[in-house]
Amino acid sequence: MRIDFSERISRLPPYLFAELERIIAEKKRQGKDIISLSIGDPDLPPPPSVLESFRKEAANPANHKYSFSQGEPDFREAVANWYEKRFKVKIDPKSEVIALLGSKEGIANIARAFVNAGDRVLVPDPSYPVYSNGGALLNDGVPLVMPLLEENGYRPDLESLNDAKMMFLNYPNNPTGAVVNESFLKKVIDIAREKNIIVCYDNAYSEIVFDDYKAPSILEIDGAMDVAVEFHSCSKTFNMTGDRIGFAVGNRKLIEGLVKVKTQIDSGPPVYIQKVAKQALESYVNGDPPEHLKTANRTYRQRRDTLVEGLKSIGLECEKPKGTFYVWPRCEEKSMDLTMKLLDVGVVVTPGIGFGKFGEHHIRFALTRPKEEIEEACKRISKVLRR
Ligand SMILES: Cc1ncc(COP(=O)(O)O)c(C=O)c1O
Missing domain, CATH: 3.40.640.10 (Type I PLP-dependent aspartate aminotransferase-like (Major domain))
Known part of the structure; x- marks a missing residue:
């Protein structure tokens, strides 16, 4: 029997993130040392x-x-x-x-x-x-x-x-x-x-x-x-x-x-x-966040500063965001090309094009790994950009 997807499904663009996940899983299977700054899934535990x-x-x-x-x-x-x-x-x-x-x-x-x-x-x-x-x-x-x-x-x-x-x-x-x-x-x-x-x-x-x-x-x-x-x-x-x-x-x-x-x-x-x-x-007290959240935000802020300053020193300019755990620097080359080059040195980011055509020439970092890994990622990225 021939089975066709509905027109609705056929209208969907390819889900780039699923493809990236597949590539990352493959690299991990090969034993590659991966720093994943791609997916917005906090590494911090629930309180x-x-x-x-x-x-x-x-x-x-x-x-x-x-x-x-x-x-x-x-x-x-x-x-x-x-x-x-x-x-x-x-x-x-x-x-x-x-x-x-x-x-x-x-x-x-x-x-x-x-x-x-x-x-x-x-x-x-x-x-x-x-x-x-x-x-x-x-x-x-x-x-x-x-x-x-x-x-x-x-x-x-x-x-x-x-x-x-x-x-x-x-x-x-x-x-x-x-x-x-x-x-x-x-x-x-x-x-x-x-x-x-x-x-x-x-x-x-x-x-x-x-x-x-x-x-x-x-x-x-x-x-x-x-x-x-x-x-x-x-x-x-x-x-x-x-x-x-x-x-x-x-x-x-x-x-x-x-x-x-x-x-x-x-x-x-x-x-x-x-x-x-x-x-x-209910752990909010009079509208103020509980301690765990304040601590988490201090952690993200520290990571943000480490990353933004690290990126700036290697020529990737961006603002320090006041919200979310994402950093969104501009890049000269196509976002998918840079993403693939960074993957080769074990740094996973999300190409801006995955968020729409106006996301091109940007990559997105998620601050969901410890500061030490972010520092190491910056070192690896600088090698790619110097090439
Ligand atoms: C902007 C935005 N909205 C909504 C969601 C979905 O979150 P949830 O886990 O509540 O489905 C995400 C997840 O990354 C997100 O980035």
């Missing part, structure tokens, strides 16, 4: 209190039943309390919160509830590929690129936005490390309300910040609740990438749409993981 609540909650038989599709009421309550403490935003846990199997899942599913075939979906470029692929293309939407240019602080030109059904935005930004303030978010909300665009704001890195920067929630902006939904993740905040837990908060019709989709697809994250995430969110 001890999180590991302790895992042991307790997983051991409770009641926590192995189906969850509500929207998430357990006490988890949603904890999210609402966290929002109030962290962002001073009041949320109704009954109708304005949904638990997610990681924020990626919610980002991919939201368009399914609101985008019709052929509807336009604004996606930043460079960006996390899920907005364009899982979000727009797999739901028969048409991705429309908003270039993020260095000269604009990696922000889209809001004045020249096309009409669209939905828009994805992400700050602190992967891959550029750019951050924004409330006045930018206010412009986004004003334009979205004027043009009737649903705003999907990915705030997965809101807690990974440096140099006294505090990431805002888009829901702090007046009128945001009319048009926006915000995505959060426990992956980076509590080093729980593999536990698959995140949440979306925002306009109740947008949350209702996600609930409608997810009720037909999954049954919510495991109850014990929601209990653990609830306790992790």
Whole structure:
């Protein structure tokens, strides 16, 4: 029998990261000494209190039943309390919160509830590929690129936005490390309300910040609740990438749409993981991050400074990002060519082209390895660039 992929699948671009993972696995199999600064998966462990609540909650038989599709009421309550403490935003846990199997899942599913075939979906470029692929293309939407240019602080030109059904935005930004303030978010909300665009704001890195920067929630902006939904993740905040837990908060019709989709697809994250995430969110004291997070951010900041200074000394210029654990230097040559050369000396980075065409001539480093490895990586990179 001939088996054809759906047109939807055929529209997807090749997933460059999967190809890179294959090459890295092959190099490791050959016994090559690899420093992987490519994937945004923290090397730091979850906080001890999180590991302790895992042991307790997983051991409770009641926590192995189906969850509500929207998430357990006490988890949603904890999210609402966290929002109030962290962002001073009041949320109704009954109708304005949904638990997610990681924020990626919610980002991919939201368009399914609101985008019709052929509807336009604004996606930043460079960006996390899920907005364009899982979000727009797999739901028969048409991705429309908003270039993020260095000269604009990696922000889209809001004045020249096309009409669209939905828009994805992400700050602190992967891959550029750019951050924004409330006045930018206010412009986004004003334009979205004027043009009737649903705003999907990915705030997965809101807690990974440096140099006294505090990431805002888009829901702090007046009128945001009319048009926006915000995505959060426990992956980076509590080093729980593999536990698959995140949440979306925002306009109740947008949350209702996600609930409608997810009720037909999954049954919510495991109850014990929601209990653990609830306790992790409760570890914030009056909106201030717990000690483990402050320590993690000090570690990332130190690594950031080591890397940015190391790169500068060998001719790869870039800013010190105020948020995320990514560093995004410019490079003269094509990003894939440089990535392959660096791979030859055992340094794995992500080529900017993997984040869209406006990511070309950049490479992305993830600060997810210890300082000593970053120093060694800089030595190896300098050999490649001197050649
Ligand atoms: C910008 C951005 N959003 C969302 C995610 C997904 O995170 P999660 O683990 O919550 O699905 C990632 C993961 O790397 C990311 O970089």
